[in-house]
Amino acid sequence: MCGINGFNFKDLGLIKQMMSLTSSRGPDNQDFFESEDFTVGHNRLSIIDPEKRSNQPYYFKNFVLSFNGEIYNYIEIKNSLISKGYSFDTSSDTEVIIKLFDLNGINSFKELSGIFSISIYDLKLKKLYLVRDIVGVKPLYYHFDFKTKKFIFSSLINSILINLKSKQLNYDALNSYSNFNRNDYRETFFKNIYKVLPGELIEVYDKNYKRTKILNFNFNLDKNEMELTDDISKNFSNQFLSDVPVALSLSGGYDSNIILQELLKNKGTNFTNYSVTFKNSNKFSEDHDVAKKISNHYGVKFNSIEVSSKDFKDNAEKIVDIVEEPTGNQNSISNIILSNNVSEKVLFSGDGGDEVFTGYNRYRSIYILSLFIKFNFFKDKNFKFKNKNINRLNIKNSRDLYLSFSEQNIFNNAKNVYKNFKLIMDKDLDQIFNHTLNLDNYPNLSNAMFHDLDTWVPNDILIRNDKIYANKGIEARVPFLDKNIIEDYLMLKDFKKYGLFFKSKNILIKNYQNLNKLILKKKMGFNSPFAGWLREEIYDFGKEILSKYYYDSSDIINFGFCQKLIEKHKKEYCDPYLIWNLISLQIFLRKHKF
Template identity: 30%
Template sequence: MCGIAGFVDFRKDTTSETLKRMTDAVTHRGPDDAGYEVYEHASALVGFGQRRLSILDLSPLGHQPMHFGENLIVNFNGEIYNFKEIRKELEEKGYTFKSWSDTEVILKGYDCWGLDVIQKFTGMFAIALYDVSKEEIYLIRDRAGVKPLYYFWDGSSLLFGSELKSLYQHPSFKKNIDVNSLALYLQFSYIPAPSTIFYDTYKLVPGHILTIKLKSKELKTDKYWDVFDHYNKPKLNVSDNEAIEQTHDLMKKAYEYRMVADVPVGVFLSGGYDSSSVAALLQAGRTDKLKTFTIGFNENEFNEAPEAKKIANYLGTDHTEWYLTAKEAGEVLPLLPEIYDEPFSDNSTVPTVLVSKLARQQVKVALSADGGDEIFGGYGKFSQAEKYTTGMPSAVQKILSTSMSLINPEYIPYFNKQYNFTTRYEKMKLIWKSQDPVQAVKYISQYIPEREVESFLGKSFDRYHTFFEEGDKVLKNDGVTNRLLAIDYKTFLVDNNLVKVDRATMSVGLEGREPMLDHKLIEYLAQLPSNFKIRNGVNKWLLKEIVHKYIPKELMERPKRPFIAPLMIWFRDELKEQLRYYLSETNLAKTGVFNPAPIIALREDYLAGKRVNYQKLWQLLVFQLWYDRWIQKL
């Protein structure tokens, strides 16, 4: 696990000192070693930099950038879990190895099979590979998007890095805020790929390769894997027992792969089905106790720690918990824009950062259970979207939507005093207008509807294309659940959950691994009919059947609690002054992107105790913190 940075400069004026600054900006991702190299090409200067977190082969032989002969150079962030199998295959073809690192396997695998070697990889990775003889550079991102990869292109300079803060260090980079991307952020609390907060700056979409041709200055992007392709395959005709057995075997193998390390490994345990499956399958058959970690809250309605402790005790893990206070949360707030250098306001960033800090005291690798909701059907929004769009005739939906457009919800007695009513009214109007479950999930996922975003910005904005608009690319031959899972996989999972965990873990030099996102497990589940995921109103039916083999049902079955900090309580008390300061008229106006009046009105309604969705204010506050750190102070 590492942080990478680099450039392709067709102006040929980037210095090695600039490369060092770009690379060292992500020192937290790799505090154990550093490498910086600049290569001269007739058309451009090429720079590769890497900060290393030593997980496999702790010796200097794992140093990067790594070379093979005179023609191949690699810069790599991530882990190839099956590198030993690939290495053995290469050795049978006559290749020899100097190290026990997966990086060397990438190089020699490419030398043997070219870019087809990527299809052999099981892992998480962001790779920059320079083929000197072909005069091409490849940027490659793993199938699920566990590892981040950003790039900037202005026609003369291509900059890339694991985090935006690396790009900030290059003089060619322009911090021009894209208001259309800001609108996406305000809607979802994250910015869906490939967009970023800046113009000319992009996230490489998971499962894609960006090729830079040095002679022609041409950039092209190619797809090598897409979860849609697997959802579109014919559905498997298997029995319940066959599906349970096959899924269990794939999970067990995927989980064990993520334990491969030359350093201590632990597990984040919330006590829910996803993380409990990881802990249960890995602890079974082990004599040594698995280390598990949990964050708790003193506010009972948000606290999962007691349930997690019960699961840990039942499984016999070595469990550590930390109860988070509002004071400790307040101390983390100023750190968030440093950790998340693009506006990002998932409401569990604070506890995720702190559970990573907790785990890093004992281990160097932590397994997280992200992806379980997206691949097994865990979120209530999936059932809601189906009910809202198929639960009544389309003609009735159309009439309701049209009628709602004629009525201002703020003037509807009684209801206008209910929690977040105006927003929910707007969402239902749009859902019934679309009559499409994929669009329904999009609207359900929006914290701030587009109309309200326009009021906050004081103007209209362009609607950027996202994967929410690609629902028709998933076949409609199996109800709606599988379609919704496929879309959620390419939106909320990638650009919210995986961003949250990657930045939080790497901020403390902890490698986060995602065992539920093994591509072979995902490919199999994608071909299972929808009723293996949600059956008779039971979410995650298949996963629950597997977990109940290890943990009694009565210990697992309880109301689902989201892993979020109790911000709505803290912002009315201990953190109230921070909310007032950053969402003041002066601070809102200085960004040049907001219309302060409706935001201040929302803030005052919230502080007065009205039933306002605090998440809207949290998103605005996080943007203000980010702006203050990365735009105002630089």
């Protein structure tokens, strides 16, 4: 995990300023390359080969490399390069990337398995290459000024913002946030600052640039699901490579406990488990209690991290500063408290297990609906049902199915609190989808899961976790989102995913039966008592933030309805996730005076 910055002109003061803003991402070393045509800066977090010889920017022949992330198959690639006559001066994955690029050019990116944002500058061609990993674990942003022809890129939005003459709010991003609790568009909340999309290559040359989708999933449709334990052992062991201490965010569920089993095989008990507990809330601390019991069972060091209602108030503004945009996921507060207490440089989490192995109730609902459709229940009928779940039988394509089960259906009052609210429809998804843009439109479970992997995973889970932990010099790794695991298991037949008894995570349960006695029988997910605290401890805080006295954004937010919503929630459960969504947005709007 590192910070990378650069632009297609010369400005020593600017690159130093940008590196200062990304310094928390790479506190171990910083350096830059400068020519008349391009400037590249790097902040390094040393994980593989922490010696000075592997510092970046890294040079080989006419190439200059600055990259953020880890290449999990670098040893295999290195051995192949040695057989072709290449020699190596380091034991890092950095040197492997640049020499593979020397051999195969942009096709080399297709050979990399890992989490990365890479920049390579070719001194001869005066050409810059930027590429982001296929899942989107590592962030990368860019800005291009069509008048001056200046191209700027960075791991962080703030490093680009300092180059803009003025800031403008992107209302498309705002609308996505009001629909989905995140921004799924390419353009960030700031006009003219864009994401490099997962799997995308950008080539910058002759004062211009072009984008190409270069990394695509190649799904295995005939995988034997009983090979999962071997596949996990092989792929996870590659992710465990590290020359520094590592840790695990452990819960009471299958995902993180499978990672625990593999860590025990690879590292013995030489790592630390962390788990979050909530002050005065036994209900939401059950996960923590199971994690503690499991850690004691295996003799692994265990650290309890307590989160209180005060932490929500104290960190609500800080989390917007760190993530750089509104974050509608209230678990971000738990993440930031955890990040403050982790002392290791690498933290593994079970994120991605639910998305790849059917961990959500909505996936089971989609599977059952698909069975109704498959066996022609209500054939040739056009019933309209009052019950939303039953009425989904009329859905004819995967896009409408995705929207029907999306976060649009969590918020009951979005159109009342957001002025100029616009419902995102099927036709709008052409500007949102990346990997799934041209997906077969049949409304089945695998397509719905792939849509989540294309939107929610990179634009909420991954971006939030990366920035929060990187802010403390910690690399967050997500083994279940390994490209090979996704390609082999995401598109398995639905029956294999659920089995005869409609079990969530059926494949994991079948392959890891030894865990059944240890973990929680019913996993709650990484939730918090925020909804309850909003009625008592942070009620006044919510009322204060969602008022024009905190910041007058009444052209965007209906404060009168917001106040009624909070008051109603105090009496009965009512849209607490929407309330947090609005709190985070209001903080963001005030910070940037939008």
